[in-house]
Amino acid sequence: MNLGLVFEQGDGVLIAVFLALVLMSIITWVVIVLRGLKLWQAKRGNRQAHELIWSATDVGQAAAQARIVASPISDLTLAAVDAQQQYRRAHGQQLAAAVPLNDYLVRQIRNSMTQILRRFDGGLTALASIGATAPFIGLFGTVWGIYHALINISHSGQMSIAAVAGPIGEALVATAAGLFVAIPAVLAYNAFVRGNKTLAQDMDNFAHDLHVQLLNDKD
Template sequence: MNLALVFQSGDYVLMSVFLVLVLMSIITWTVIVVRALKLRRAKKGNAEVQKLIWNANTLEEAVAQVRDVDSPISDLTLEAVKAHENYCQYKDTKIAAAVPLSEYLVRQIRNSMSQIMRRFDGGLTALASIGATAPFIGLFGTVWGIYHALINISESGQMSIAAVAGPIGEALVATAAGLFVAIPAVLAYNFLVRGNKTLSQDMDAYAHDLHVQLLNSKD
């Protein structure tokens, strides 16, 4: 398989297909590396923060220890404590605090969790789109290459097996390139979605404990 021959014999459409697939591959691997590292740091930071919080003597001490730690659970804790303080301070004046403390905290914690988990959705749409469209883009390049190969063969008058198999075989490279781009994108999408789901489950379990802790804390 001679890729140089593909670019030498291909026209601007076939070359554009390969350039698009190369761009898709770069985007895919960039998203994979960035998001995988971010997910790993988040899980590592969450484990560290939970250890600090549950080993603290008071809620104030726990908040002080995790304030400078960059992790989703740290952000969730700070937002929940802030919501608790606002409720206690403005419960007689703010309309938002007209509901019981438990329901108010549940609402604020859920909103904070949604905002935090939204940070980990970046790139997933790109991976899903690339995984779904890359094989078809490669197939389009193959069809286009085969069409022009047959045109050139008919014009040259050479109808032997060797004359047909060579150009068509080179045109099939586009389909292989499309699959080469799509398969990592699909696998990475499934991996990151699963990672986000486990992260969300861990945060949800922690949120229940934090909710109980805040309800039983002193003003």
């Protein structure tokens, strides 16, 4: 099986199919490396920030500790503390603060969590799209290659097995290439969705505890 023959003997459509699959494969592995590294750093940072924040003696020190480590939990803590301070400054003067502190903190923490977790959705659409379409693109390349192989065989008048097996065998490579591209994309998509789900659960648990802490802070 010589892939070079595909580019030497294949027409523009078959070459375009293989180039598209190569591009999809590059995008898949770039997303896997970048998103995997970002998710790993976020979870490691969350563990460090969690220990630093809950070891603080008051809310002000907790905010200072949160600035030491860059992590989603740190960003959520700073946003929640800032919301608490804004409420106390603007209470009775702004519409946003014309609600009980409990409701105000819930709203601000929820909005902050949504913005923070949205950062980890990048690349998932690309992985899902590649995983869903790559096999069909490869199959299209195979069908197109077989069609042209049969057309060329009919023009040449050679119907031997050797004349048929070579061109069709090269065309079938497109299907294998499509699966080679799609399988890592699907596996990575499932892994990142699972990772984002566990990250959201950890953030939700921390946000609940932080909300209670800020609600009962009298300083």
